Amino acid sequence: MVLVNSIASAMTQGVFKNRSRRREEADFGPKNTSASLPRRLRPLCRFLISPCTTTLFVALWSVVAPLTASAEVERTRVSIAEGRWFINGEVTFRGAADDPVVYAALKRLASGQTGEHSALTEKEVLAGLRKFFAKTARGDGSFANGIDPEYRGMSDSAYSDLAAVTYAVTLHKTFGWKLPHEQATRRLLLSRQQPNGDFFNGAGTVDPKSAEGRVYNTTQGIVALRAPRAKPRYDALRVFEDILQQEYKTLPAYSTSFFPLAYLAYGQPIPAEADRRIRATMVQAPDGYLNDHIAATFHAAHYHRLVGEPTPMAERIIERMLRDQKPDGSWLLNMPSRDRHATFDAVFTLHQLGHGRADCRAAIERAGRWALSCRNADGGFGHFPGSTSDADANYFQVGTLVMAGFLKPAEPLPPDAHLLSWGHLMPLSGAGGTKR
Numbered sequence: 001m002v003l004v005n006s007i008a009s010a011m012t013q014g015v016f017k018n019r020s021r022r023r024e025e026a027d028f029g030p031k032n033t034s035a036s037l038p039r040r041l042r043p044l045c046r047f048l049i050s051p052c053t054t055t056l057f058v059a060l061w062s063v064v065a066p067l068t069a070s071a072e073v074e075r076t077r078v079s080i081a082e083g084r085w086f087i088n089g090e091v092t093f094r095g096a097a098d099d100p101v102v103y104a105a106l107k108r109l110a111s112g113q114t115g116e117h118s119a120l121t122e123k124e125v126l127a128g129l130r131k132f133f134a135k136t137a138r139g140d141g142s143f144a145n146g147i148d149p150e151y152r153g154m155s156d157s158a159y160s161d162l163a164a165v166t167y168a169v170t171l172h173k174t175f176g177w178k179l180p181h182e183q184a185t186r187r188l189l190l191s192r193q194q195p196n197g198d199f200f201n202g203a204g205t206v207d208p209k210s211a212e213g214r215v216y217n218t219t220q221g222i223v224a225l226r227a228p229r230a231k232p233r234y235d236a237l238r239v240f241e242d243i244l245q246q247e248y249k250t251l252p253a254y255s256t257s258f259f260p261l262a263y264l265a266y267g268q269p270i271p272a273e274a275d276r277r278i279r280a281t282m283v284q285a286p287d288g289y290l291n292d293h294i295a296a297t298f299h300a301a302h303y304h305r306l307v308g309e310p311t312p313m314a315e316r317i318i319e320r321m322l323r324d325q326k327p328d329g330s331w332l333l334n335m336p337s338r339d340r341h342a343t344f345d346a347v348f349t350l351h352q353l354g355h356g357r358a359d360c361r362a363a364i365e366r367a368g369r370w371a372l373s374c375r376n377a378d379g380g381f382g383h384f385p386g387s388t389s390d391a392d393a394n395y396f397q398v399g400t401l402v403m404a405g406f407l408k409p410a411e412p413l414p415p416d417a418h419l420l421s422w423g424h425l426m427p428l429s430g431a432g433g434t435k436r
Contacts, residue, residue, distance in 0.1 A: 125401070132394070140184055179228075215255060287316050330343045399421070
């Protein structure tokens with residue numbers, strides 16, 4: 001099923017628009033046209049989508065499917081009809097096999113390649129990660145999204161080029177490593193702020209002047225600068241004060257915990273009125289979830305942990321999260337483009353709200369094994385098994401492995417470790433999410 005998930009992720013990239021963590025995403029590599037396929041590979045491509053190959057694939061699936069029949073949550077289903085690929089019954093697009101990203105996944109299916117995760121040790125994973133950073137570090141202090149300098153990124157890294165540098169800073173701080181060009185990284189981050197307080201992206205799909213772009217970039221800028229004990233040149237909190245006048249109502253449901261994180265990383269608690277306005281947007285369903293999705297629910301749990309209060313309906317959230325985990329250890333329940341961070345989100349929530357429960361610990365352990373299956377030979381991690389190593393995926397998969405106990409952070413922990421990105425070093429909570 002690792003292979004099926006790899007195909008599913010590849011075939012949905014850049015196609016669907018939904019309320020994913022980053023709505024506008026550039027998921028394809030630099031040569032995303034059928035013309036970029038070498039002519040000698042096109043016959044193989046046609047063979048892989050031919051009726052006989054389809055029949056073989058379906059036959060293979062008929063053998064694998066019964067093995068998972070007892071699972072509560074069905075794994076990703078792939079089918080082909082009238083020249084279209086379907087994932088979990090949803091049509092993708094015609095000519096999928098002509099796309100290089102999809103074609104790469106088909107090649108992995110044909111060759112049997114999967115993620116590099118067999119018998120890995122902590123030492124090997126950390127050494128590979130440092131190797132990946134060494135190859136992606138730039139002299140100006142920034143970081144490339146992947147080993148290929150033309151790789152445009154996926155999810156956060158495609159959304160804003162501040163993601164790659166912020167997550168690199170966060171992971172270096174997590175393990176006590178020195179950044180390759182620390183002073184240059186500091187100068188770069190300071191140069192990305194405007195006098196009105198806004199941090200801005202130099203590349204990526206988000207409009208830096210939009211409410212989403214201002215909140216995302218400014219939060220990342222504040223967090224990244226706090227790690228080396230630096231402070232923005234201009235008052236960055238003006239950005240949030242401005243957004244909280246009206247535009248906060250238009251933000252995606254996953255935006256909630258950006259606000260207390262930014263305020264705390266800047267050195268102040270979130271103001272009472274700002275807190276009241278954000279809480280009013282966090283409407284829970286009877287099962288405790290927000291927006292019927294794990295991302296918004298995670299950000300609500302993260303929000304309450306940051307302000308030191310119990311997460312409402314914590315037990316119901318835990319119940320659904322445990323029920324939703326897939327047999328492979330992930331939480332890939334929707335189209336892959338929507339659930340790239342879902343496993344990290346679930347692990348954080350179970351780690352904080354369900355600390356001490358055996359069923360939560362077992363679920364987190366399974367998630368850790370899945371995160372390891374996303375590791376590649378170049379030392380980086382993809383968002384799914386077999387997908388390209390990516391600066392954004394590095395943070396979320398490594399953060400999952402830290403919370404699962406496979407990777408050990410530096411001792412002692414860096415100052416304000418709970419403010420490093422999305423809470424992988426957050427102190428454990430007691431019942432309902434209150435701080436111990």
